[in-house]
Structures are given as C-alpha cells and as structure tokens.
Amino acid sequence: MIGAALMLLDQRSDHVQPLRFAIGYVTAPIHYLAHMPTAIGEWASSQAVSRADLQADRQRLERQILVLQQRVQRLAVLEAENVRLRELLNSSAELDARVLAAEIIGVEPDPSRQEFVINKGTHAGVYRGQAVLDAGGLLGQVVDAGPFTARVLLITDASHALSVQVNRNGVRAILAGSGQPDRLRLLFVPETADIIEGDLLVSTGLDQRFPRGYPVAEVVRLRHDPGAPFVTVEARPTASIDRASHVLLVERPVRRQQEGAEQ
Amino acid sequence: MRMRERDQQGTAAIVGTFLVAAWLTVLPLPETVEFGRPLWLALALIYWVIALPHRIGVLWGFAVGLFQDVLTGVVLGQHAVALAVVAYVSLAAHKRIRVFPPLQQSVVVFMLTGTGALIAYTVQSAVGRVLVPPVWVLLPALVSALIWRPTFGVLRWVRRRFMVR
Numbered sequence: 001m002i003g004a005a006l007m008l009l010d011q012r013s014d015h016v017q018p019l020r021f022a023i024g025y026v027t028a029p030i031h032y033l034a035h036m037p038t039a040i041g042e043w044a045s046s047q048a049v050s051r052a053d054l055q056a057d058r059q060r061l062e063r064q065i066l067v068l069q070q071r072v073q074r075l076a077v078l079e080a081e082n083v084r085l086r087e088l089l090n091s092s093a094e095l096d097a098r099v100l101a102a103e104i105i106g107v108e109p110d111p112s113r114q115e116f117v118i119n120k121g122t123h124a125g126v127y128r129g130q131a132v133l134d135a136g137g138l139l140g141q142v143v144d145a146g147p148f149t150a151r152v153l154l155i156t157d158a159s160h161a162l163s164v165q166v167n168r169n170g171v172r173a174i175l176a177g178s179g180q181p182d183r184l185r186l187l188f189v190p191e192t193a194d195i196i197e198g199d200l201l202v203s204t205g206l207d208q209r210f211p212r213g214y215p216v217a218e219v220v221r222l223r224h225d226p227g228a229p230f231v232t233v234e235a236r237p238t239a240s241i242d243r244a245s246h247v248l249l250v251e252r253p254v255r256r257q258q259e260g261a262e263q
Numbered sequence: 264m265r266m267r268e269r270d271q272q273g274t275a276a277i278v279g280t281f282l283v284a285a286w287l288t289v290l291p292l293p294e295t296v297e298f299g300r301p302l303w304l305a306l307a308l309i310y311w312v313i314a315l316p317h318r319i320g321v322l323w324g325f326a327v328g329l330f331q332d333v334l335t336g337v338v339l340g341q342h343a344v345a346l347a348v349v350a351y352v353s354l355a356a357h358k359r360i361r362v363f364p365p366l367q368q369s370v371v372v373f374m375l376t377g378t379g380a381l382i383a384y385t386v387q388s389a390v391g392r393v394l395v396p397p398v399w400v401l402l403p404a405l406v407s408a409l410i411w412r413p414t415f416g417v418l419r420w421v422r423r424r425f426m427v428r
Contacts, residue, residue, distance in 0.1 A: 007340035007386060016339055023333040030282065030334065034289045106289055108336070109300060115336060144336055151336045 024121070024146030031117050031149050035105035100125060100249040105149070114140075114157035114181065118247060121148040129209055131250045137215035137238035138162075138203055139247055155216065156181055156241055163207045164216050167200040175201060175217060175235065181242040184217050186233035193231065195219060201235060211250050273427030277319070280307050280421055281327055285334055298399055301407040304331050304342075305349055305376045310418045312353040313360050315427065324350025337383075338390050345382040349375050365412055373408035380404050 102124075106117035120126050122145050130142040132152050140154040153160055158179035164186075165172045171194055174187045189195060199219040205212030217235035224231055284303035292300060308327055311319040328343035335342075353360065353375060360371055384400045421427075 007338055007344075007390075020333050020339060023330060026330065027285075027334045030285050031289060033286050034291065038291060107291055109289055109292070109297065110335065117336075146333075 020144065021122075021146060024149065028121070028146060028148040031106045032119070035119075098251045100251070102126075102150075102247050102249055104245055104247060112179065114154040114160075114177065114179065114241075115143075116152050116154070117149050118152055118249075119149060120249065121146045121150050123147055125251075126150045126249060131210045131214075133214060133248045133250060134239045134244040134246070136240055137217070138210060139237075139239045139241065139244065141209060142249070152247070154181075154241060156184060156237060161187070162210055162216070163204045164201040165204045166195055167202050167215075169194055171195060172204060172206075173201075173233075182236055184235040184237060186219075186235060187230075189231045189233050191224065191231055195222065195231075195233060197222060200238075214250075273422075273425045276421055276425035276427050277311055277315075280311075280418060281330075285330065288331065289334060299402050299406045301410055302376045302380065302403050304328075305346060305379050306372070306407055306411065306414050307418065308346055308350055309353050309372060309375055310415060312350050313357045314419070314422055316354055316357045319350070320354050321347050321350045324348075338386065341383050341386040341390075342379075344386065345379040348382055349379040352378070368415075369408045369411045372411040373404055376407040377401050377404035 100120060102118040102120040104116050105119045108115035108117075118126075118132075126142055126145045128142055128145050130145075132139045132141060138155060140152045140157070140160070142150045143153040144151040154177070155162060155175070156177040156179070158177050161174050161176040163172065164175045173189055173193075173195075176185050176187050178185055186195070186201075197219055200215055201217045201219065203210045203212060203214045203216050215238045217237050219233060220236045221234040222231055223234075281304065284307040287303040288300070304327055308319070308324055311323070324346040325343045328341075328346035329339065331342040331346070332339050356371070360368060363371065380400045380403060
C-alpha cells in the first residue's frame with residue numbers, strides 16, 4: 001500500500017524528491033566505489049605511458065591548440081557581428097553560458113535504459129533539467145540531481161526527445177531516441193521536407209531545456225516509404241555517447257530579453 | 264535488558280553486507296554479461312530473512328528496496344514493493360527453506376528472486392519504461408539461483424564471524 005502510494009507520488013509530483021535526495025547521501029559513495037576499479041585501471045595505464053608517446057601526444061595537442069586558436073579568432077569577429085545584426089533585428093541576444101566539467105562514474109546497469117551517473121551533484125550547482133554535452137555535441141540532460149552525484153538521461157534513450165533544426169536551412173523537427181547508443185530518429189518529417197543525408201542537426205532551444213545551437217546529430221539514412229505518411233529519417237549522435245568519460249554541464253542560457261524593443 | 268542488547272548484536276554486519284550487495288549491483292560489467300547480473304540485494308535479503316526471521320522482515324525488505332530504487336534511479340517504490348513481497352514470502356516459508364537440500368533451496372531462490380524481478384518489471388511497464396521482453400527479466404533470477412550456494416556460504420561466514428543473531 002505504502003509502496004503503491006509512493007510510486008504514484010513519485011510519478012505524478014515532486015513531493016518525494018527530498019526522500020530521494022536524502023538517500024542520495026548513501027548511494028553516492030557506492031557509485032564512487034563502483035567506479036574505483038575503472039579509475040585505478042586508467043591511472044595504472046596513464047602511469048605506464050612511454051616518454052615518446054607523451055611527446056607525440058604533446059605535439060599533437062599543440063597543433064590542435066593552434067588550429068583551434070585560429071578558429072577562435074574568427075569566432076570573436078563573427079560573434080560581435082552576430083550580436084550587432086541581432087540588435088538591428090531587435091531580437092534577444094544570447095550570452096555565453098557557464099559550463100561545469102564532470103566525470104562519468106557509473107553507467108546504468110540496466111541495458112534497456114540509456115543513462116549514466118556523473119560525479120557532480122547539487123553541491124556543485126547541478127540542477128534537474130540541465131543540459132549535458134561532450135566535445136562532439138549534446139549528450140543528454142540531468143534527470144535526478146543528488147547531493148554529490150547526478151543521473152543523466154541520454155538523448156538516445158527511448159523516452160527522450162528534443163527539438164532540433166537542420167543547420168543548412170533551418171527545417172525544424174523532433175529528434176527522438178531509439179534505445180540504441182548510436183541511433184536517433186526524426187519524427188513526423190513530411191515527404192517534401194528538405195533533409196538529405198549528412199545534414200547536421202542542431203538544438204533549437206525551443207524545448208526550453210537545451211541551449212540553442214549545439215550540434216546534436218548527423219542524418220545518416222533516409223527512407224521514403226510510399227505507404228507511410230512520413231519519411232523515416234535515421235541520425236547518428238555527434239557526441240561519442242558510449243565512449244565519453246568527461247562531460248560538460250551547461251547552465252540555462254541567460255537571455256537579454258528584447259532590450260532594444262522599448263526604444 | 265541484557266537479553267535485549269544481545270538481540271541487537273551485529274546490525275552493522277547486516278547493513279555492511281547490504282552495502283556490499285549494493286556495490287555489486289552498480290559495478291560496471293562488460294555488456295555481454297550485463298543481462299545476467301545477479302540480484303545481489305534480493306539474495307542478501309533472502310539469506311538474512313531465513314537466518315534471522317525474528318529481526319529481518321518485510322520492513323527491512325521495503326527499506327532495502329527503497330535504497331535500490333534510488334541507487335538505480337527508477338521510480339521510488341518499485342524495488343521496495345518487490346523486495347517487501349520477497350521478504351514476506353521467505354519469512355512465511357523460512358522454516359521449510361532452512362531444511363531443504365541445496366538444489367531445492369536454489370529452486371526456491373529462483374522463484375523468490377524471479378517473483379521480485381517480475382514485480383519490478385510490472386511496475387516498470389506500468390510507468391511506461393520497458394524495452395526488453397520479460398524472458399530477459401528472469402535471466403538474472405536464474406543466475407542468482409546458481410550463485411545462491413556460494414553467497415549463502417559467504418553470508419553464513421559473516422554471520423558467524425560477527426556473531427549476528
């Protein structure tokens with residue numbers, strides 16, 4: 001009886017969130033402990049790297065920094081120009097969102113769910129609904145923030161969907177997970193929509209949850225089925241869903257609401 | 264008064280075994296054996312109920328299940344209800360299970376953990392988060408039954424070592 005009531009409460013409202021949070025104090029150390037064998041393995045292999053490998057690594061990274069710095073130089077100019085144009089159009093400008101780095105310490109043991117646990121919780125400023133990215137693109141969102149750990153639902157989970165648009169021409173669609181780590185589906189795409197293989201899908205921010213303009217997935221296959229009302233579009237996430245070990249948490253973007261509008 | 268104190272002996276050892284079981288529940292495993300991960304918390308619960316029916320019962324089952332719910336991030340109450348039922352059934356049958364030969368004991372453990380897994384599965388499907396066919400749900404129960412004897416041995420050693428009664 002109590003169990004049934006608890007399940008209903010948890011499913012329909014936030015009233016039992018404090019209970020979950022309190023038990024989180026005990027579950028956090030267990031997640032950390034479970035991560036330990038992996039962490040020790042990583043540490044051991046990082047200790048055993050040869051000098052030549054390290055030097056090669058360093059050279060590669062230096063080259064990479066150079067390339068990235070060159071891109072950043074262009075980006076600064078583009079960003080300034082973008083802000084000016086947005087002001088001309090009287091639309092809201094977006095500021096840089098603050099990010100927080102975290103490490104993945106646990107993967108959901110149930111293979112039918114695409115979730116993982118990270119080593120930052122509310123004490124580090126993590127909140128429910130926060131967007132999670134890696135170097136390649138959007139990974140998922142925080143669904144449960146404990147005191148020292150948080151649970152992240154991946155965009156590939158079958159219960160997850162978000163609003164995206166094609167980077168090339170701005171066609172909007174809904175991107176849903178499939179339950180497999182390398183497959184996403186675009187829902188309700190009409191036959192006439194201008195989407196081709198290789199299109200980059202970026203987040204729109206219309207779902208009020210994810211920040212705008214981050215790469216999410218790349219279209220890999222389109223199937224026109226004469227009998228079906230919509231095109232079947234398959235996409236592959238740009239983030240390395242099953243290989244990521246460090247992630248970034250992005251805070252909700254702060255918007256300057258229509259500052260020029262009153263003038 | 265003295266009797267009472269001795270009655271409460273070894274709670275730390277019991278909680279310790281449950282924590283180890285929880286650790287084994289979230290320990291990363293290769294994907295191929297992921298489907299067959301034994302239900303460690305249910306196994307530990309069954310052992311303690313059979314060994315100490317006067318102390319460990321339905322309430323412990325509920326609490327341990329609640330803990331597992333938070334640990335694995337599912338809807339609160341799913342494992343709590345499942346493990347409460349498992350605790351209740353093992354409590355009702357503890358005298359019989361104790362004298363069963365090993366093979367028969369394993370069969371009972373399979374049925375108990377299977378019941379728990381199926382209850383959890385039912386709740387999950389009611390909540391709308393199910394992707395695997397129910398047969399896969401019984402595989403962990405089967406593995407649990409297979410490793411019941413070693414688990415039983417380890418837990419009995421713990422019980423004797425810390426003189427839990």
